Amino acid sequence: MLLMAGSQVQAQESAMTLRLGQEFKHSGFDSQTVDIRWQQSVWQWGDSPCGLALGLRAGAMEVESDRAIRVGGGGSAYCQWENWRVWIPLDAIWLSKYRFSHNHDHLDYGGHIQFTSGLGVGYRFADRWLVGYQYEHMSNSNLYDANPGGEFHTLLVSYFF
Secondary structure (H helix, E strand, O other): OEEOOOOOEEOOOEEEEEEEEEEOOOOOOOEEEEEEEEEEEEEEOOOOOEEEEEEEEEEEEEEOOEEEEEEEEEEEEEEEEOOEEEEEEEEEEEEOOOEEEEOOEEEEOOOOEEEEEEEEEEEEEOOOEEEEEEEEEEEOOOOOOOOOOEEEEEEEEEEEO
16 A cells, blocks of 8 residues: 555555666675565555555576575565655565685675565656665575675666556
8 A cells, every 4th residue: 555646545556576786795796686576565554655565576696607596575664755655675585595606706695594674765657667776785684604795786667556
């Protein structure tokens, strides 16, 4: 559910989002992510423009030329004012591979289970589309001995239905 420009509320709204991310942390490795996320609004705080959504995601992560599948899900809290939307996501994800190598260097994320959190902002236009940016942090929250984490700049496009 979300509040559009003015006071029009759309109940039980879903969205599909394509997200492309680039790591900017100091790991020394060139890392990218690509995800598709389905999200469903599940709750709204009364008449406010804020609510909660649950979602699932699937995609891939590439570290140099080494690739892994990423799948998972979680939720996000969001608020929308006029055409601007802000959200705070929190997901648990599974990596098919968590050790990456390139030119005898190694990057070890510690284990298959990782968590992502972040902050996003987007602009909604033409009633159904949103373009935005999300900062995303990925780490295993010290579940494993190694926990280097990753910081990603993510550009995204969403379609609401």
